[in-house]
Amino acid sequence: MIRFDSVSKLFGVTRAVDRVSFDLSEGTLTTLLGPSGCGKTTTLRLIAGLELPTEGRIEIEGRDVTAMPAAERRVAMVFQSYALFPHMSVRENVAYGLIVGGMAKRAALARAEEMLDTLGLAGLGERYPSALSGGQQQRVAVARALVLRPRVLLFDEPLSNLDARLRRRVREDIRDLQRRLGLTVVYVTHDQAEALAVSDVVVVMREGRIAQIGSPRELYDAPADSFVADFMGEANVIEAEVTPGADGFARVVVGNHALSVPLTRQAVGRVRLAVRPEAIQLALPNGAAGLPGTVRRAVFVGAHIEYEIDTPAGQLFATAPSTEPPVSVGATVSLGFRRAIPLG
Numbered sequence: 001m002i003r004f005d006s007v008s009k010l011f012g013v014t015r016a017v018d019r020v021s022f023d024l025s026e027g028t029l030t031t032l033l034g035p036s037g038c039g040k041t042t043t044l045r046l047i048a049g050l051e052l053p054t055e056g057r058i059e060i061e062g063r064d065v066t067a068m069p070a071a072e073r074r075v076a077m078v079f080q081s082y083a084l085f086p087h088m089s090v091r092e093n094v095a096y097g098l099i100v101g102g103m104a105k106r107a108a109l110a111r112a113e114e115m116l117d118t119l120g121l122a123g124l125g126e127r128y129p130s131a132l133s134g135g136q137q138q139r140v141a142v143a144r145a146l147v148l149r150p151r152v153l154l155f156d157e158p159l160s161n162l163d164a165r166l167r168r169r170v171r172e173d174i175r176d177l178q179r180r181l182g183l184t185v186v187y188v189t190h191d192q193a194e195a196l197a198v199s200d201v202v203v204v205m206r207e208g209r210i211a212q213i214g215s216p217r218e219l220y221d222a223p224a225d226s227f228v229a230d231f232m233g234e235a236n237v238i239e240a241e242v243t244p245g246a247d248g249f250a251r252v253v254v255g256n257h258a259l260s261v262p263l264t265r266q267a268v269g270r271v272r273l274a275v276r277p278e279a280i281q282l283a284l285p286n287g288a289a290g291l292p293g294t295v296r297r298a299v300f301v302g303a304h305i306e307y308e309i310d311t312p313a314g315q316l317f318a319t320a321p322s323t324e325p326p327v328s329v330g331a332t333v334s335l336g337f338r339r340a341i342p343l344g
Helices: 040-048 090-100 105-118 134-146 164-181 192-198 216-221 226-231
Strands: 002-011 014-024 029-033 055-060 075-078 152-156 184-189 201-206 209-214 236-244 249-254 257-262 269-275 280-283 291-300 304-311 314-321 332-337
Touching: 002 040, 014 040, 014 055, 014 209, 029 040, 029 192, 040 055, 040 075, 040 152, 040 184, 040 201, 075 134, 090 105, 090 134, 105 134, 134 152, 134 164, 164 184, 164 192, 184 192, 192 216, 201 216, 201 226, 209 216, 209 226, 226 236, 226 269, 236 314, 257 291, 257 332, 280 304, 280 314, 304 332
Parallel strands: 029 184, 029 201, 075 152, 152 184
Antiparallel strands: 002 014, 002 055, 201 209, 236 249, 236 269, 249 257, 280 332, 291 304, 291 332, 304 314
């Protein structure tokens, strides 16, 4: 559906996007993920035609759209601010693009009403944006994009203006809509949890380039490097000596301490391992021997407890379900790793 072939975008001497190549399949939801300034929004704007590349080639449905204006691409974009017209009713907002495109006003308003129905906004057409909740405004912005019947729908940080509970509900609405209508969606966010929850494919970007592409599970379980490991959920990165073990386990030596640890992929020798916070097992002093540590911080955050633990491998961040007995600050613990990820 969408192909980037060595695409770069320069603003003066700054390479916002640097020789990026990827292929995105039809009917999938792809997330562009990365920190501020990594090039993800510029990449989205290049797909939309709101920016034109300095170098490279962009194709949509096999057509070269590299120099094609936005209006001819059959691509629609939902902006972070929603950009709804406050002086227009919801129905008029949704119909606006159709009317500007030359459709008769009555027909445009009728199609807008159908789209509002599809998105669960029936009966709200006469209201003004100020009378809607944040989630309803988001859906109006989506309706205004979808009524144009685009082949590709783009979202730029669509949930950043919503509170945490509403953010979860609206992201589920977007995912359900994408699947139900078979839409090809490209979605920009800097929120790792959001990317994991909604995506078929995640493109992690760093300094204008692609750090790694894969499914959420692939990127979480097998990150290419410490940047991806830390960006796709938190990770403790430790230096260790690894030798083969039995039954899928490896002997991992950290400092002078040896542990038997399942690895996500084979590794031998001096390597860097990423250990997820939830993969660290806290054992009390009378438990099995492991990596010794001292709890420096313990914070209850509802579903789990967060710990900072001083160890010979440095300070580690661990989490444990709040249903487990808490470990107090200052306690000596013996840590095990439920699994570890060798980094390239």
